[in-house]
Amino acid sequence: MEKAFNKIVSDRYSCRSYSQEPVTREQILAVLECARLAPSACNKQPWKYVVIDESQLLEQVYAAYDRPWIKEAPAAIIVLGNRSEAWHRKHDGYDATDIDVAITTEHICLAATSMGLGTCWVCNFNPETVCSALNIPDEWEPLVIIPIGKPAEGISIPEKKRKTVEELIQWGKF
Numbered sequence: 001m002e003k004a005f006n007k008i009v010s011d012r013y014s015c016r017s018y019s020q021e022p023v024t025r026e027q028i029l030a031v032l033e034c035a036r037l038a039p040s041a042c043n044k045q046p047w048k049y050v051v052i053d054e055s056q057l058l059e060q061v062y063a064a065y066d067r068p069w070i071k072e073a074p075a076a077i078i079v080l081g082n083r084s085e086a087w088h089r090k091h092d093g094y095d096a097t098d099i100d101v102a103i104t105t106e107h108i109c110l111a112a113t114s115m116g117l118g119t120c121w122v123c124n125f126n127p128e129t130v131c132s133a134l135n136i137p138d139e140w141e142p143l144v145i146i147p148i149g150k151p152a153e154g155i156s157i158p159e160k161k162r163k164t165v166e167e168l169i170q171w172g173k174f
């Protein structure tokens with residue numbers, strides 16, 4: 001199923017209720033192909049994706065985020081960032097890791113939406129729990145957990161609550 005881009009953007013939402021239907025590795029690979037093509041500062045691509053689709057490991061990862069809904073998701077992608085691989089601005093040392101990881105992560109969410117899959121950005125997790133469950137080496141930081149799966153039956157896309165264009169856009173000087 002393919003959708004026009006603006007439809008994909010408006011259909012993406014934070015899905016917090018999943019069906020138990022498994023996500024195939026083919027689907028995950030298709031999503032990660034879009035993630036891999038994301039831009040990054042100086043094309044450093046300072047990211048890795050850890051895919052979890054096995055119930056015992058999922059349980060250990062989900063223990064890092066104490067919300068019952070996440071346990072419904074049949075798979076998760078943990079997006080890792082590496083600050084020593086990322087571009088740093090020479091003027092002030094600004095580190096682009098978080099921006100780069102955010103872009104590739106949103107590609108995951110939009111690609112999943114285009115395939116009829118639900119996702120949710122989760123950053124409010126305990127990173128130590130994730131690192132020890134997945135043996136993540138010191139130089140790699142888990143920055144986002146993306147649960148992924150088919151939205152539960154009967155879930156509809158919630159209305160977007162967003163600031164207005166007038167509130168957000170400044171034409172010319174601030």
Ligand SMILES: Cc1cc2nc3c(=O)[nH]c(=O)nc-3n(C[C@H](O)[C@H](O)[C@H](O)COP(=O)(O)O)c2cc1C
Pocket residue numbers: 012013014015120121122123124125160
């Ligand atoms: C950086 C980031 C971190 C987030 N962390 C969490 C989280 O830990 N738990 C959660 O339920 N939602 C999390 N969200 C989802 C936001 O709450 C959600 O995107 C926002 O309320 C807008 O709703 P929508 O995604 O349905 O459009 C996060 C979103 C972003 C971008």
